[in-house]
Amino acid sequence: MPGNTLPFNTPIDSTQVLRRFRVVFNAIRTHFRQVEKASGLGGAQVWALSLISIHPGMGVGDIAKGMDTHQSTASNLIKLLVRKNLVVMTKSLQDKRVVELHITAAGQAALANIPGPFEGVLPGALSQLEVGTLASLYRDLGLLIDALHADESAGQTPLANL
Numbered sequence: 001m002p003g004n005t006l007p008f009n010t011p012i013d014s015t016q017v018l019r020r021f022r023v024v025f026n027a028i029r030t031h032f033r034q035v036e037k038a039s040g041l042g043g044a045q046v047w048a049l050s051l052i053s054i055h056p057g058m059g060v061g062d063i064a065k066g067m068d069t070h071q072s073t074a075s076n077l078i079k080l081l082v083r084k085n086l087v088v089m090t091k092s093l094q095d096k097r098v099v100e101l102h103i104t105a106a107g108q109a110a111l112a113n114i115p116g117p118f119e120g121v122l123p124g125a126l127s128q129l130e131v132g133t134l135a136s137l138y139r140d141l142g143l144l145i146d147a148l149h150a151d152e153s154a155g156q157t158p159l160a161n162l
Contacts, residue, residue: 024122028159031121039114041084044069044158048077050118052087057100058070067119070156086110120159 005157032043038045044067051066058066064074073130078101086107092098103111104148117124147154 027159028120032159034115039110041086041110041114043120044073045077045080046111046114047119047158048074049081049086049111051105052081052101053103053108053111056102057092059099059101063101067158068118068156069158070101073156079105122159 035041035043035046041049047067048063051063055062055066060075060078061071062079064071067074078087078089082089084106088102088104090097090102092100111118126141129137
């Protein structure tokens with residue numbers, strides 16, 4: 001596997017692992033900087049905009065589910081996109097209590113100029129890993145989260161917002 005230069009049983013210290021985290025964080029940050037430079041939009045805004053483009057008429061709850069984030073976070077993202085005239089909110093014809101989201105022509109034009117992947121580089125990279133690798137990563141990151149005494153609810157904050 002590319003990037004794995006140590007034999008399986010080679011001892012590894014925390015500094016080597018820290019370097020790996022830096023590589024991952026740098027790749028994520030570089031992608032989001034490119035997105036922001038190309039569009040003037042934050043990475044989370046771009047992801048939400050792309051979901052609305054793919055699924056016209058979806059609601060804020062659908063955005064939250066699609067981005068695996070809290071509904072209030074998704075709502076704030078949508079408000080920004082509406083203010084920038086990239087998205088419009090309309091009442092559903094079937095149920096006036098339901099708000100539907102639609103991308104505007106300006107929103108489509110913005111997406112056309114943005115380097116993908118719209119959801120960021122980490123979700124795509126994770127989806128390429130084998131199930132066993134994902135399970136191991138999940139368990140090992142759980143140990144790290146415990147050692148950090150980190151708040152698990154932070155897991156619903158988009159990386160682009162960090």
